[in-house]
Structure formats: structure tokens, C-alpha cells
Amino acid sequence: MEQYIIKGGNPLVGEVEIGGAKNAALAILATAIMTDETVTIENLPNVRDINVMLNAIEGIGGKVERIDAHTVKINGSMISDLSVDYEYIKKIRASYYLLGALLGKYKRAEVALPGGCDIGSRPIDLHLKGFRALGANVDIQHGLIAAAAEELKGTHIYLDKVSVGATINIMMAAAMAEGKTTIENAAKEPHVVDVANCLNSMGANIRGAGTDVIRISGVEKLHKTEYSIIPDQIEAGTFMFAAAATRGDVTVKNVIPKHLEATTAKLLEIGCEIEELDDAVRVVASKPLTHTQVTTLPYPGFPTDMQPQMSAVLAISQGTSTVTESIFENRFKYVDELTRMGASIKVESNIAIITGIEKYTGARVSAPDLRAGAALVIAGLAAEGITVVDDIYYIERGYEDFEKKLAQLGAQIEKVSTDKEIQKFTLKVS
Ligand SMILES: CC(=O)N[C@H]1[C@@H](OP(=O)(O)OP(=O)(O)OC[C@H]2O[C@@H](n3ccc(=O)[nH]c3=O)[C@H](O)[C@@H]2O)O[C@H](CO)[C@@H](O)[C@@H]1O
Numbered sequence: 001m002e003q004y005i006i007k008g009g010n011p012l013v014g015e016v017e018i019g020g021a022k023n024a025a026l027a028i029l030a031t032a033i034m035t036d037e038t039v040t041i042e043n044l045p046n047v048r049d050i051n052v053m054l055n056a057i058e059g060i061g062g063k064v065e066r067i068d069a070h071t072v073k074i075n076g077s078m079i080s081d082l083s084v085d086y087e088y089i090k091k092i093r094a095s096y097y098l099l100g101a102l103l104g105k106y107k108r109a110e111v112a113l114p115g116g117c118d119i120g121s122r123p124i125d126l127h128l129k130g131f132r133a134l135g136a137n138v139d140i141q142h143g144l145i146a147a148a149a150e151e152l153k154g155t156h157i158y159l160d161k162v163s164v165g166a167t168i169n170i171m172m173a174a175a176m177a178e179g180k181t182t183i184e185n186a187a188k189e190p191h192v193v194d195v196a197n198c199l200n201s202m203g204a205n206i207r208g209a210g211t212d213v214i215r216i217s218g219v220e221k222l223h224k225t226e227y228s229i230i231p232d233q234i235e236a237g238t239f240m241f242a243a244a245a246t247r248g249d250v251t252v253k254n255v256i257p258k259h260l261e262a263t264t265a266k267l268l269e270i271g272c273e274i275e276e277l278d279d280a281v282r283v284v285a286s287k288p289l290t291h292t293q294v295t296t297l298p299y300p301g302f303p304t305d306m307q308p309q310m311s312a313v314l315a316i317s318q319g320t321s322t323v324t325e326s327i328f329e330n331r332f333k334y335v336d337e338l339t340r341m342g343a344s345i346k347v348e349s350n351i352a353i354i355t356g357i358e359k360y361t362g363a364r365v366s367a368p369d370l371r372a373g374a375a376l377v378i379a380g381l382a383a384e385g386i387t388v389v390d391d392i393y394y395i396e397r398g399y400e401d402f403e404k405k406l407a408q409l410g411a412q413i414e415k416v417s418t419d420k421e422i423q424k425f426t427l428k429v430s
């Protein structure tokens with residue numbers, strides 16, 4: 001099992017390149033199989049979830065040609081199997097996009113119920129409600145979701161809750177339905193817009209993505225495209241919070257600053273200076289940081305995927321902060337781990353009440369999920385002494401070369417897998 005070992009205390013300084021958005025890329029890989037022509041996808045992050053998705057596409061007969069670490073060509077003309085096994089997708093959430101893609105193209109799909117981070121109960125009733133409204137019969141049996149339709153017919157769908165996954169999934173199926181579909185109370189996340197843009201470049205007719213009403217006119221066929229994924233706002237925000245926690249000066253490059261506005265606003269509130277450039281954001285944390293209140297909300301609100309990283313910074317900011325998690329019911333599992341590093345955090349229902357301490361002290365901790373793992377690394381970077389973060393495979397689901405990018409900014413961090421390597425690192429940094 002691999003771990004990160006970190007000697008904290010170095011301010012992060014310099015520039016870091018942000019990769020493509022994992023959560024946009026996962027959906028866009030699924031859209032690529034909706035045509036029989038070859039789709040080229042660029043700026044793909046080279047992370048575990050993406051590789052799981054590519055294997056699942058190969059598993060059903062799609063052709064995947066890896067051009068380089070960040071580019072693939074996908075051809076879905078030879079798809080022979082409309083059933084996606086649990087084996088491929090148990091580790092990822094976005095496997096559910098194969099349901100929308102296959103149902104749209106072939107009017108039939110069977111996909112195992114999705115995995116992903118254990119951050120709450122995560123039902124998919126809204127996805128299924130959408131498919132049913134489009135005319136599909138949907139059944140869950142033996143852990144498989146089976147959806148089939150004679151034909152899909154455009155309709156009016158109101159989502160009872162704002163859901164990124166349901167919005168994208170329904171949009172994909174409706175793109176190849178007969179007639180017009182309207183999705184109301186749609187999610188407005190940048191990756192919803194990215195998937196709509198990709199589908200439109202394949203010949204779909206989708207309007208309004210990025211607002212809460214999406215209108216889709218179904219088309220019979222989609223065609224080839226070359227599409228480049230948008231930058232990952234969550235990876236970018238993670239480095240911005242790491243800069244803040246270590247009192248550093250970091251420029252995150254290759255970002256869309258508008259997508260980072262909620263993060264930027266909170267960093268300004270706690271006392272960081274922010275400089276926005278065309279495709280970069282610089283975070284300078286030269287003054288003592290102070291408390292604030294934050295509530296996670298659908299975009300353009302503060303992202304739930306950034307909540308643990310923000311808490312890691314607030315735990316070493318002066319005063320009492322509150323962090324309210326309004327999207328998932330179990331996204332505070334990192335709190336016990338931060339407590340082991342000295343944090344003073346009390347969780348009451350969906351609110352974390354954080355009393356700022358002066359400093360973390362290094363400890364051995366375990367990543368309970370992807371973003372919580374990133375938060376523990378941030379804490380380790382700011383801590384006095386050595387921190388070992390176990391279970392980093394969660395972190396590798398969504399961060400490419402995390403330790404290398406941090407080391408380039410001056411962090412003392414290594415990926416290790418044996419006690420001997422831990423001892424060697426400890427000797428080197430002491
Ligand atoms: C692979 C991917 O892109 N994952 C992201 C996606 O997850 P995911 O698509 O699972 O999250 P949703 O936006 O769907 O979930 C939002 C809320 O709606 C609820 N809900 C959702 C679907 C449904 O059918 N019924 C229902 O009740 C969920 O339990 C949650 O409370 O968006 C989340 C919210 O931005 C992010 O944290 C995840 O990183």
C-alpha cells in the first residue's frame with residue numbers, strides 16, 4: 001500500500017499547471033461511444049478514475065487508442081455488449097454515464113449500480129426518473145440497472161433536486177431521443193456545460209447548459225469530433241487552499257478563473273490576496289488567516305468537493321468558523337483524522353464548528369475518500385513535523401502527480417510504500 005510522507009512547514013511557492021477536469025472527462029468519455037465515428041479527447045487527466053472508465057469502454061467492445069498520457073481516440077462502432085459489469089465500475093461513480101450514453105444510442109443498457117466516494121447515500125432515483133420519462137423501462141435487479149426502450153421520446157423533466165449526474169445523464173439520452181426534451185432545475189456546473197459543448201460538437205442540439213433550464217432537440221446520429229476537456233476547478237482550488245494553509249504564494253495556471261469564484265471569494269474573506277489573470281489565479285497568503293462561514297451549494301455556490309480542503313485551512317485560521325455541508329450527509333469523515341493532528345472541530349449534524357488552532361502537528365492519518373485525502377495532505381504540508389497519509393489510492397482517483405506538483409512548489413513530500421522508505425525520508429528531512 002502506498003502512502004504519502006510529508007515534512008510540513010515549507011510555504012508553497014511557484015507555479016502549478018492544472019489538468020483537465022476529472023468529472024467532465026468521465027462524462028465526455030461516455031459521450032464518445034455515442035457515435036460510430038472516432039472521437040478524439042484531449043486534456044484528459046491521467047488519473048485512476050479515467051483509466052477505470054477507459055477499461056469499462058474497452059470491456060464492452062469500444063476501441064480505445066491512447067495517443068499520449070492526456071489524449072485518447074475512442075471508437076464505439078464495434079460495441080457488442082450493452083452490459084457493463086460491476087468489476088469495471090465498482091470503484092467509480094461516473095459509470096452511470098454509460099447508462100445514458102448506451103440508452104441514447106442503442107435504446108438499451110445494463111450497468112451495475114455505481115460506486116464512488118462514500119460520502120452519503122447517493123441515490124440515483126432522479127437519473128432513473130429521467131430515463132423513464134423519456135420512455136424507457138427501468139429495472140434494478142441483482143445490482144444491475146437495466147434500461148430499455150422501443151424508442152426514446154422527448155419530454156419535460158423537472159429534477160426535484162439539483163443533480164450533476166442526473167442532469168448530464170438525461171441530457172445524454174435525450175440528445176438521441178425523438179423530439180424535444182426540457183430539463184428544469186438542471187445543474188449548472190462547468191462540467192455540465194462542457195459535456196453539452198462536446199455533444200454539440202458531435203452534432204447534438206443542446207441549448208441552455210449552464211442555466212437551470214436545458215433544452216434538447218434530439219438528433220438521429222452523432223458524429224466524430226476533437227474535444228479538449230476544461231481545466232479542473234477542484235484540482236485548482238485544492239492547490240489554492242494548499243497555498244493558503246502553508247502561507248505560500250502560488251499561481252495556478254491553465255484555469256478558468258470564473259469557475260473558481262466561490263473558492264476565491266472564501267480565500268479573500270479569510271485574508272489571502274488573490275490576483276486573477278486571463279487563465280491563471282495567484283494566491284498569496286502573507287497575513288494571518290481568519291475565520292469565516294461557508295455552506296456547500298450547487299454551482300455557482302461553494303463546491304462540496306472543496307469542503308474538506310477549506311476546513312483543513314480554517315482549522316489553522318484564527319477564530320471560530322462554521323462549515324455547513326448541504327449536499328452530502330456524510331462528508332466529514334476526515335474530521336477525526338484532522339483531530340489527530342491537533343485540530344479542534346466539533347460536528348453537529350451537517351455543520352462543522354471549527355476553532356482555529358495555531359498549528360497542526362504531524363501524525364499518521366488515513367484518507368477516508370478523495371477530497372478528504374487531499375485535505376489531509378494540505379494539513380500535513382502545514383504541520384509541524386512528519387505526517388504519513390495512508391490509503392492514498394483514493395487521492396489518486398482524482399489528482400494526477402499530486403506529490404510531484406506539490407514538490408515542485410517546494411513541499412517536502414514523497415510517495416512511499418515501505419517502512420524503509422519512510423525511515424529514509426525521515427533521515428533526509430531531519
Ligand atoms: C463523478 C462526478 O461527477 N461526481 C460529482 C457529482 O456527483 P453526483 O452526480 O453523484 O452528485 P449529484 O449532483 O447527483 O448529487 C447532488 C445531491 O442530489 C442527490 N441525488 C442525486 C441524484 C439522484 O438521483 N437523487 C438524489 O437524491 C444526492 O444524494 C446529493 O444530495 O456531483 C457532486 C456534487 O457536485 C460531486 O460531489 C461529485 O464529485
Ligand SMILES: C=C(OP(=O)(O)O)C(=O)O
Nearest residue numbers: 093094116117305370371
Ligand atoms: C466525490 C467525488 O467523486 P465521485 O462522485 O466519483 O465519488 C469527487 O470528485 O470529489
